[in-house]
Amino acid sequence: MRILQLHSNFIVYKPVEKEINIAEESKKEETRLEEIVVLFTAIEEGDSDALSKKAIDDVRAFLGKLKVNRILIYPFAHLSSNLSQPSLALSIIKDMEGYAKANGIETFRAPFGWNKQFTISIKGHPLAEQARSYASNQVTTASQASLPIESNKEAPVSAALKAEDTLKSYWHILQTDGLLVPIEGYKFKGKSNLQKFSQYEIKKTRAVTQMPPHVPLMKRLEIADYEPGSDPGNIRWYPKGRMMKALLEQYVSMRIAQYGGMEVETPIMYDFNHPSLSSYLNRFPARQYVLKSEDKELFLRFAACFGQFLMAHDAQFSYKQMPVKLYELTRYSFRREKSGEVVGLKRLRAFTMPDCHAFCTDLEQAKKEFIIRFDLCIDVLENIGLIKDDYEIAMRFTKDFYTENKDFIKNLAQKFGKPILAEVWNERFFYFALKWDINFVDNQNKAAALSTDQIDVENAKRYDITYVDEKGEKQYPLILHCSPSGALERDIYALLEKAYRDQMTGKPPMLPLWLSPTQVRLIPISDKFLNKVEEFAQQITNHCIRVDIDDSSATLQKKIREAEQEWVPYIIVVGEKEIESGMLSVRVREEKKQEPMTIQQFIIKISEKISGKPFKPLPLPMYVSKRPQFHG
RNA sequence: GCCUCGAUGGCUCAGCCUGGUAGAGCGGCUGCCUCGUAAGCAGCAGGCCGCGGGAUCAAAGCCCGCUCGAGGCUCCA
Numbered sequence: 167m168r169i170l171q172l173h174s175n176f177i178v179y180k181p182v183e184k185e186i187n188i189a190e191e192s193k194k195e196e197t198r199l200e201e202i203v204v205l206f207t208a209i210e211e212g213d214s215d216a217l218s219k220k221a222i223d224d225v226r227a228f229l230g231k232l233k234v235n236r237i238l239i240y241p242f243a244h245l246s247s248n249l250s251q252p253s254l255a256l257s258i259i260k261d262m263e264g265y266a267k268a269n270g271i272e273t274f275r276a277p278f279g280w281n282k283q284f285t286i287s288i289k290g291h292p293l294a295e296q297a298r299s300y301a302s303n304q305v306t307t308a309s310q311a312s313l314p315i316e317s318n319k320e321a322p323v324s325a326a327l328k329a330e331d332t333l334k335s336y337w338h339i340l341q342t343d344g345l346l347v348p349i350e351g352y353k354f355k356g357k358s359n360l361q362k363f364s365q366y367e368i369k370k371t372r373a374v375t376q377m378p379p380h381v382p383l384m385k386r387l388e389i390a391d392y393e394p395g396s397d398p399g400n401i402r403w404y405p406k407g408r409m410m411k412a413l414l415e416q417y418v419s420m421r422i423a424q425y426g427g428m429e430v431e432t433p434i435m436y437d438f439n440h441p442s443l444s445s446y447l448n449r450f451p452a453r454q455y456v457l458k459s460e461d462k463e464l465f466l467r468f469a470a471c472f473g474q475f476l477m478a479h480d481a482q483f484s485y486k487q488m489p490v491k492l493y494e495l496t497r498y499s500f501r502r503e504k505s506g507e508v509v510g511l512k513r514l515r516a517f518t519m520p521d522c523h524a525f526c527t528d529l530e531q532a533k534k535e536f537i538i539r540f541d542l543c544i545d546v547l548e549n550i551g552l553i554k555d556d557y558e559i560a561m562r563f564t565k566d567f568y569t570e571n572k573d574f575i576k577n578l579a580q581k582f583g584k585p586i587l588a589e590v591w592n593e594r595f596f597y598f599a600l601k602w603d604i605n606f607v608d609n610q611n612k613a614a615a616l617s618t619d620q621i622d623v624e625n626a627k628r629y630d631i632t633y634v635d636e637k638g639e640k641q642y643p644l645i646l647h648c649s650p651s652g653a654l655e656r657d658i659y660a661l662l663e664k665a666y667r668d669q670m671t672g673k674p675p676m677l678p679l680w681l682s683p684t685q686v687r688l689i690p691i692s693d694k695f696l697n698k699v700e701e702f703a704q705q706i707t708n709h710c711i712r713v714d715i716d717d718s719s720a721t722l723q724k725k726i727r728e729a730e731q732e733w734v735p736y737i738i739v740v741g742e743k744e745i746e747s748g749m750l751s752v753r754v755r756e757e758k759k760q761e762p763m764t765i766q767q768f769i770i771k772i773s774e775k776i777s778g779k780p781f782k783p784l785p786l787p788m789y790v791s792k793r794p795q796f797h798g
Numbered sequence: 799g800c801c802u803c804g805a806u807g808g809c810u811c812a813g814c815c816u817g818g819u820a821g822a823g824c825g826g827c828u829g830c831c832u833c834g835u836a837a838g839c840a841g842c843a844g845g846c847c848g849c850g851g852g853a854u855c856a857a858a859g860c861c862c863g864c865u866c867g868a869g870g871c872u873c874c875a
Binding site for chain 1: 799808809810824825826831832833834835837838861868869872873874875
């Protein structure tokens with residue numbers, strides 16, 4: 167007996183004419199069945215009734231997995247060249263039908279002995295197509311693999327990706343005292359975020375039902391939106407969002423300049439066939455945007471590494487100048503992530519990432535530099551608005567590296583002050599000896615990496631980057647790769663997710679003051695006070711504070727409601743009282759209350775809170791009534 | 799790439815099962831109201847019901863295909 171079992175969206179068949187004289191009676195009508203498992207069945211020489219039970223039992227096991235309970239038994243002679251006698255075949259088929267029905271399966275059957283035409287739509291999942299064959303002496307099944315339809319297509323998978331499958335990694339928790347505890351024995355008491363993150367990394371569980379909260383927020387707050395006219399993951403930024411992103415760009419660039427990074431700019435596209443690039447690139451064939459220009463094949467960069475490495479290759483430097491630090495703000499880095507995994511601001515195909523490389527003489531220098539950058543990353547994130555409670559760290563290294571650099575790793579763990587998820591390999595496969603990343607855990611318990619730094623022990627050689635040592639000899643440096651903030655879009659994602667979480671716990675959701683598009687909203691009680699309000703606005707603007715005026719004709723209550731919904735941190739209603747007394751009643755979002763103060767006091771208070779941060783003027787007209795609406 | 803679900807004014811969504819005139823709220827526009835800390839009132843405009851095909855006297859609705867989106871699977875240097 168041979169059965170081809172197909173999980174189908176639908177099948178339509180129509181008996182055309184009788185093929186043999188013992189054919190069953192049937193009308194020549196079209197039959198359509200949906201959501202059904204179709205069993206194309208051929209009965210072979212020597213098959214017995216016992217086989218029909220065995221076959222149906224197997225089918226029943228599959229129905230459970232497929233969550234379907236309807237089958238169509240479809241006599242199909244073409245599966246075998248060793249068919250049994252038609253009369254016996256019909257009896258076995260009827261037997262199958264009866265046994266299936268007796269087992270509670272909703273069973274249909276196509277007529278035996280007819281030439282039938284059919285159309286079938288087969289589902290695409292791995293279990294949808296199964297073939298079995300049964301011999302009567304020993305009831306064996308040759309399932310799945312024996313079928314030629316079976317797709318064993320080898321997708322072009324890079325060596326690195328393949329290795330990840332087979333690579334054994336051992337998960338530990340790195341405690342603040344530098345000790346590694348196997349994760350099985352670790353008590354996560356009070357560390358639920360770390361536990362969630364560990365689960366995410368190790369088990370790769372991704373059970374989620376709703377849209378991530380930051381997506382509706384980014385739209386409603388007119389920060390960013392999908393751009394259907396582009397490719398998925400290429401985002402459109404509205405004025406408010408563009409301003410926020412520009413401020414982040416300025417801030418991170420400033421911090422890296424202070425650290426000593428020399429800002430450069432390199433091309434966004436590279437020649438696929440460039441000798442230094444191709445060996446690196448060929449490890450990740452499926453990930454690039456590829457474009458053709460005349461007879462050249464180019465790819466869009468996925469990080470700043472290429473440009474900076476090619477630049478470093480041509481540059482001349484010695485141990486005296488090291489570490490040499492190059493920095494670029496990549497706008498953009500492109501990664502052609504699979505369509506199903508691109509989400510909101512969390513995972514994009516085009517994103518903005520600060521990328522700072524430090525070329526170091528040896529491991530001692532690299533370690534020293536690494537610590538400085540670790541502090542820098544944590545501080546940058548904190549200033550952006552993400553504190554240690556908001557994220558967890560994952561660190562990856564080999565057993566040997568840990569043994570040889572215990573103090574160094576302990577130092578990092580102590581600095582962080584919270585346990586760290588550690589992935590330990592027996593052998594180094596990747597190009598780095600040590601890597602860590604900061605991971606934000608969002609409202610769906612999904613993790614997204616922000617800041618990261620790595621010690622790269624391979625690429626200097628690959629790109630032939632050298633420095634001159636004390637003896638005048640050429641040496642390969644170690645390269646640190648660091649993004650102190652991670653992708654800036656992702657920072658905004660994290661801020662929005664964090665705000666949503668605040669809202670859920672009863673705190674007012676808001677953006678950090680220095681990133682808020684409107685920092686202060688002035689609301690005149692009536693048109694009469696508009697002139698005076700404009701004077702206030704001018705005074706506040708003079709101190710580099712973004713202030714706007716709601717001059718619309720709505721009621722006072724409505725204007726306040728709208729300002730609150732825009733997450734405006736300070737709302738000031740101005741009427742006769744304020745103008746006469748000079749005392750403003752400032753509605754402070756953060757504290758959910760109103761505070762009286764003079765305009766000077768107010769300006770000082772705000773200025774203190776945003777000192778040290780870059781400033782950009784209001785991204786929209788000062789008068790609310792003059793603003794277009796970018797999102798319904 | 800696969801699975802599931804979805805696509806209806808600018809936005810959010812109802813209507814679809816059971817075919818027969820396309821609905822609401824928000825937003826927009828116009829007018830009234832000039833207001834004391836989270837939604838004032840009234841009127842008006844605005845829709846190729848994603849695209850293509852099929853069955854039907856008749857399709858937003860039923861059937862098929864396609865496109866796009868969301869979530870999941872897979873994957874994530």
